[in-house]
Amino acid sequence: MPPSTRTVAIFAANGAQMLDISGPLDVFAEANRQRGSVYYDLKIITENTGSLTTSSGTKILPDLTIADTLCTGIDTLLVAGAPHADQITPSLALKTWLTHMSKTTRRYGSVCSGAFFLAHAGVLNHRRVTTHWAVADTLKLHFPDIILDIDAIHTRDGRLRTAAGVTAGMDLALALVTEDLGPALAQDIAAQLVMFFKRPGGQMQFRRNRTLAPTGRAALQEVQRWVSTRPDKKHTVASLAARSGLSPRHFSRLFHDEVGLTPADWIENVRIEHAKTLFHDGNLAPKQVASLCGFGDIDTFRRAFVRRVGITPADYRKRHGIIHTD
Numbered sequence: 001m002p003p004s005t006r007t008v009a010i011f012a013a014n015g016a017q018m019l020d021i022s023g024p025l026d027v028f029a030e031a032n033r034q035r036g037s038v039y040y041d042l043k044i045i046t047e048n049t050g051s052l053t054t055s056s057g058t059k060i061l062p063d064l065t066i067a068d069t070l071c072t073g074i075d076t077l078l079v080a081g082a083p084h085a086d087q088i089t090p091s092l093a094l095k096t097w098l099t100h101m102s103k104t105t106r107r108y109g110s111v112c113s114g115a116f117f118l119a120h121a122g123v124l125n126h127r128r129v130t131t132h133w134a135v136a137d138t139l140k141l142h143f144p145d146i147i148l149d150i151d152a153i154h155t156r157d158g159r160l161r162t163a164a165g166v167t168a169g170m171d172l173a174l175a176l177v178t179e180d181l182g183p184a185l186a187q188d189i190a191a192q193l194v195m196f197f198k199r200p201g202g203q204m205q206f207r208r209n210r211t212l213a214p215t216g217r218a219a220l221q222e223v224q225r226w227v228s229t230r231p232d233k234k235h236t237v238a239s240l241a242a243r244s245g246l247s248p249r250h251f252s253r254l255f256h257d258e259v260g261l262t263p264a265d266w267i268e269n270v271r272i273e274h275a276k277t278l279f280h281d282g283n284l285a286p287k288q289v290a291s292l293c294g295f296g297d298i299d300t301f302r303r304a305f306v307r308r309v310g311i312t313p314a315d316y317r318k319r320h321g322i323i324h325t326d
Helices: 018-035 069-073 092-104 112-120 133-142 168-181 183-192 218-228 237-244 248-259 263-281 286-292 298-309 313-319
Strands: 006-011 040-046 076-079 107-111 154-157 160-163
Touching (some): 006 018, 018 168, 069 092, 076 112, 076 168, 107 112, 154 168, 168 183, 218 263, 237 248, 286 313, 298 313
Parallel strands (some): 006 040, 006 076
Antiparallel strands (some): 154 160
16 A cells, blocks of 8 residues: 555444445545545444444445454544434443544544444543534533534544534545645535535534423523523523522523523524524514514524524525525
8 A cells, every 4th residue: 555545444333324434435535536546545344244234224344343453554533423323332342442543543533423432432521522413412411521512514623523414424524635635626526526615504504493401400491491482582681580589690600500501692592493493384584583583683683593503594594495485
């Protein structure tokens, strides 16, 4: 193998999502094609010998297992996700191997819910990470030392790289190619694969009908339920503190400590989630949605929407096929 060749490996457990594996590999393979030479040597690794059965039922014959000594030559390791990765407890052998690989590879990371495997191995603590929005709360609940960026399409923290749900693995692979071979080649790859070179907005634009689950002590949960059912009302720290029987200062501190957000940020999240639901469920114009979600005017609503979702309400409706004649 030429010295310039780098081995990129995808670890996949049984039940892994096919696109978590094939998506990134196709990006790296296209980099080889664009260059006219093999820069990336691509491998699939499993824990045990024999074929790997993906979530779609497709069978893949892997190149290596975690016991194979050839794994020592890996430059970049990515762990694929699976629909039920949040319910899998990895074996001690796999956790030990992932810990070892996190120390010996130039780069390591995960695609989608593959972050759970790395979290079980203890290599994500105090690191900035993303994962699929649908399992982000579960990841944070079970691994509270992780610094979770729920909106990111992909993240970089030192040698660690993580990608959000499924197709975001291709975005991550393209970012890795950019690091290695420069933006010009990466842009050619994006054009060939008909994908964004840099996807606009974060993954929150794809989250659907999600209710923010109440967290913290009972008094705080009651306040959260109150706000969630009345997003159009005027909610202040003073009014919510009075409802919980706490002083405003004490309420603000407890809320931030136990919920993880300031009351204002949490309320804005609730209102934006409600706005997204209204867009999907009704034939309402943005101005009407803004009012029903407690925003004083359309400009305030638009700024908050961009802040939380990463795109404007108009772009959100276009991308989700929501048509309304304003």
